[in-house]
Amino acid sequence: MPPAIVNFIAGQVGVQQLVVSGTSTTAQTPPSHPRAAFLVLLIIISFTISAIAQEPADTAAFDLPDERPAPPTSVVVTDFKYDAGNRVDITWVPSIDDQPELTLVDGYTVYRSANGGDYKLLDSLLPGISMYEDEEVTPDSVYTYYVATMSGKDTVQSVVTQEIRPEWELVNFDLAWLFVIAVIISGSIVWFIWRARAGADLFVRKIAGLDAVDEAIGRATEMGRPILFIPGILDMDDVQTIAGLTILGRVAKQIADYDTRIRMPVSRSLVMTAARETIKASYQVAGRPDAYSDDMVSYVTDEQFGYVAAVDGIMVREKPATIFLLGAFFAESLILAETGNSIGAIQIAGTARPAQLPFFIAACDFTLIGEELFAASAYLSGEPKQLGSLKGQDVGKGIAMLAIILGMVAVTMATAFEIDFFQMIADGLNQVFSTKAE
């Protein structure tokens, strides 16, 4: 510092100051000015406040959290029950610093060591999370884990867990009640199939929409116009598509009998293949294999609204007399049904998607609601296997109704009147039907 400045400060603050000037050192007498004394006092106070402000945050005077967050505690590993030994669940109690009002914890990281090897990062999780499912384990290895709290680039790790070896279980006893009920329903199906094959007359009530199928095909024949069959927009892994194609088999046979044309644009390649097989088989059963053509079924596109645009175009250009909309539908349901309605076609629709059913009910002549779509093929064909299946499902519905009525009575008596016997029944029923499938 230049001597002139040092001297100026010394003069102002009034403290004894060594002034270094070249090689000589001069001691100066402190000034006795009152303003200088005040300045000195001010500086001392400033230093004191500054020092207090820089005290660690966890002092009693300023109850702020430590800059390093606490680690997660109680980290526990459990083998997921009844699986193929390919899942371990890790749970922990979040860091005490993991609170919404504090921003100290950025999240958690989970580390794993397999067979005593190095710990490797598995995943990074958001704050507040206290569980991780490790599904990349094998039954023949031993694992240990630890979880670390993240705070910026800093991590504070928990203690390492105990070793765990995932086990493979052959039978899932959590699904025991499901098994019992499934056996009852399956047994009923087999029983009814056996009775149907033995010639028993199995009653199935009238389904309004299906009685109109013959009429609708006859109408198209009389008008000399084609029949349009739309099996929804999902693939062969959806049960509604399969139900739609089952009905197609029956419809195609009648179309072959009447020598009417069928047009079937599809949005999935597998559905195209299955539909061609179905129609081909129906034409063979009808004794008219020569009348079958692969052109009856055509692939359009997998794109939902591209498919809709093409089908709408087919409707207005070819003006089919009858349109079947049977399968899984989404936002395109109303567009298709409205266009079909506008060309005056008789429309028979069916889907199990509750959100789309209102549109079909509003715009179509007949609608198969949910379960009716699945019952339709049995109703139309009258085959023992399908009739037996339908009757077996009714047994399942009967069990469900009885269970619901019994459960409601038990829960009401247990909660409103506090009768222990009914509480026991309610708990039992709840245990039977609250099965979780993972």
Add this chain to the structure above:
Amino acid sequence: MDISNFLAAVLTLGIFSFLYKDNPVYRACEAIFVGVSAGYWAIVFFFDNLQKKFWEGVFPPDGSAGDHLLWFGAILGVLMLFRLSSKIGWIARWPLAFIVGATAGLYMITYFVSNAMNQVADTMLSLIVVNDVTGSIIWTQTIGALVVAVGVISGLVYFFFSKEHKGVFGATAKVGIWFLMITFGASFGYTVMSRMSLLIGRMSFLFRDWLGLIG
């Protein structure tokens, strides 16, 4: 002018022209939409399934051991191509049968548990809901529980196919169909409003992104 916005706007208006009637502009837009989307999905399926799932699964790029179970899927895929032959086309039914059967088996437990058993458990409600503190009946929740009970039971009766809908059974089924129709009415209104948001989205594109008439 942004050419992509211009093209998108022309195609949007072309599709909208169907509201008047079928016309050459709509046909052109339809053909473009179908052609482009079919080509797009062909490429997506090729790279997602054949390259990523199959090829990189069997021969992982990092040199690790491949999953040779994927060959099974590949063989099923090849079997589908037998359709092209008139003599041995029947072989193509095998992969189809596998897909349908495997799917039914795979989803059976999940569907049965979530769509049947758990629904039954959740419907076992107390028909009289009492306030724990005062001991008085909470009428709103009690009526709600009764509506659920009547709706579910009568709905199940409607879908019972083994008995004619006559007498008490028929009357219960009629109550069930009323419940269904009321539910569908509410669902109709809700879904129409969500469709309106799609229309608003298109209008917003035309008037804001394309024409710049709204801010």
